[in-house]
Amino acid sequence: MTAIELMKERHSIRKYDKQHAMPEEDLNELIEAATAAPSSWNLQHWKFLVINSDEKKQELLPIAYNQQQVVDSSVTVAILGDKEANQNADTVFEKSLENGAMTEEIKNQIVANIHGAYEGEEFAHNEALINASLAAMQLMLAAKEKGYDTVPMGGFDREKLKKSFNIPDRYLPVMLISIGKGNAESRPSFRFPAEDVIIKDSF
Numbered sequence: 001m002t003a004i005e006l007m008k009e010r011h012s013i014r015k016y017d018k019q020h021a022m023p024e025e026d027l028n029e030l031i032e033a034a035t036a037a038p039s040s041w042n043l044q045h046w047k048f049l050v051i052n053s054d055e056k057k058q059e060l061l062p063i064a065y066n067q068q069q070v071v072d073s074s075v076t077v078a079i080l081g082d083k084e085a086n087q088n089a090d091t092v093f094e095k096s097l098e099n100g101a102m103t104e105e106i107k108n109q110i111v112a113n114i115h116g117a118y119e120g121e122e123f124a125h126n127e128a129l130i131n132a133s134l135a136a137m138q139l140m141l142a143a144k145e146k147g148y149d150t151v152p153m154g155g156f157d158r159e160k161l162k163k164s165f166n167i168p169d170r171y172l173p174v175m176l177i178s179i180g181k182g183n184a185e186s187r188p189s190f191r192f193p194a195e196d197v198i199i200k201d202s203f
């Protein structure tokens with residue numbers, strides 16, 4: 001499948017083969033593909049909380065408003081956006097310094113700018129949401145390519161998730177993604193045709 005075919009073939013699957021366990025290598029490959037996503041200043045605003053033990057899946061079920069796929073799929077990944085991704089700036093730009101992409105002076109300037117920007121709470125929140133969402137989409141496409149199905153979920157109690165899974169305040173639960181071997185067709189899903197969503201030059 002080409003990348004475009006893959007995107008068009010991906011649909012949310014809510015019924016899974018309960019017996020299927022995802023090999024660790026597959027999971028790592030999917031997460032690695034997700035982390036190839038672009039991010040603002042390359043700060044990589046994501047963590048992936050992988051929920052795959054029976055006990056933790058059962059704990060997640062009511063938090064996800066009893067959406068059965070969180071129990072039946074092989075794993076559910078909570079995509080967490082990092083509201084303090086500026087803490088990564090030094091490490092990321094140190095690499096740029098090492099590979100000669102910038103001088104120490106420029107690196108220090110950029111890192112200072114990043115810390116300044118992150119003083120804005122709304123900015124930090126939006127950055128976590130935007131950037132982690134890009135990784136989430138890549139995770140779903142990578143899964144599809146590897147023969148897995150997925151369903152993204154925004155329907156869950158974020159505060160309860162944070163409490164039950166000891167998620168520090170720094171991280172914003174963006175969405176859950178169940179991944180596994182689907183054993184039912186997706187629901188038909190309509191899309192507006194391109195001409196309805198393209199605005200040329202200006203509204």
Ligand SMILES: Cc1cc2nc3c(=O)[nH]c(=O)nc-3n(C[C@H](O)[C@H](O)[C@H](O)COP(=O)(O)O)c2cc1C
Binds near residue numbers: 013153
């Ligand atoms: C941010 C987000 C939140 C969603 N939340 C849920 C959810 O809680 N439960 C669910 O069954 N599907 C959920 N979906 C899946 C959408 O219903 C689905 O993507 C949409 O209807 C298009 O269908 P398709 O994914 O099969 O193409 C969510 C999708 C997104 C992107």
